[in-house]
Amino acid sequence: MIYGDRYRYDYIMARISPCPNTGCWLWAGSVKSNGYGQVGGKFRIKKCHVHIAVFEHLHGPVPKGLELDHLCRVRSCCNPDHLEPVTRQENCRRSPMLRAWAVRQQERQKAKTRCKHGHPFDEANTRHRPRGSRDCRACGRIRAKNKAAKKAMEANRDAVEASAADGPVLVPDGVPGDARDLVPAAGA
Ligand SMILES: [Zn+2]
Numbered sequence: 001m002i003y004g005d006r007y008r009y010d011y012i013m014a015r016i017s018p019c020p021n022t023g024c025w026l027w028a029g030s031v032k033s034n035g036y037g038q039v040g041g042k043f044r045i046k047k048c049h050v051h052i053a054v055f056e057h058l059h060g061p062v063p064k065g066l067e068l069d070h071l072c073r074v075r076s077c078c079n080p081d082h083l084e085p086v087t088r089q090e091n092c093r094r095s096p097m098l099r100a101w102a103v104r105q106q107e108r109q110k111a112k113t114r115c116k117h118g119h120p121f122d123e124a125n126t127r128h129r130p131r132g133s134r135d136c137r138a139c140g141r142i143r144a145k146n147k148a149a150k151k152a153m154e155a156n157r158d159a160v161e162a163s164a165a166d167g168p169v170l171v172p173d174g175v176p177g178d179a180r181d182l183v184p185a186a187g188a
């Protein structure tokens, strides 16, 4: 759907003031809390971002799967020359705020000497991933062990259920309580 066609372009342009210094087309109308200008919401016209409406009016619909990246980083700017359709991944990669956050996260992770369960991040216990993050080997072993135990318990329960269909059975030793509950009481 071409948003630009749903709005009177002159209505939008009358509410835009070009910035002489940056060349940004600043939206003087309603601005959402996230900083993007918006139009619509009346006369059954769907709300949409002003910069998308302007871009689509001039260039046609934004290709599916892409979003408009503000090259000028001014969210209320509608200058189509400052907009470029990019993938979401690319848009996030370009965002200075998200990049700074990612760097802070990485540094925080690197500063840790122990995993969240208290195992040391020493040479013997650390598996280095290609992208720079670290894995705790001790935690990995515990995860594998828990997975195997869960699988064994499920197999055991299936066996008990299958034999229960044939009639009352003796519950084998070592079957956890919840599996025991599935076996009908003798004489039932
Ligand atoms: Zn701009």
Ligand SMILES: [Zn+2]
Binding pocket: 115, 116, 117, 118, 119, 136, 137, 138, 139, 140
């Ligand atoms: Zn650990």
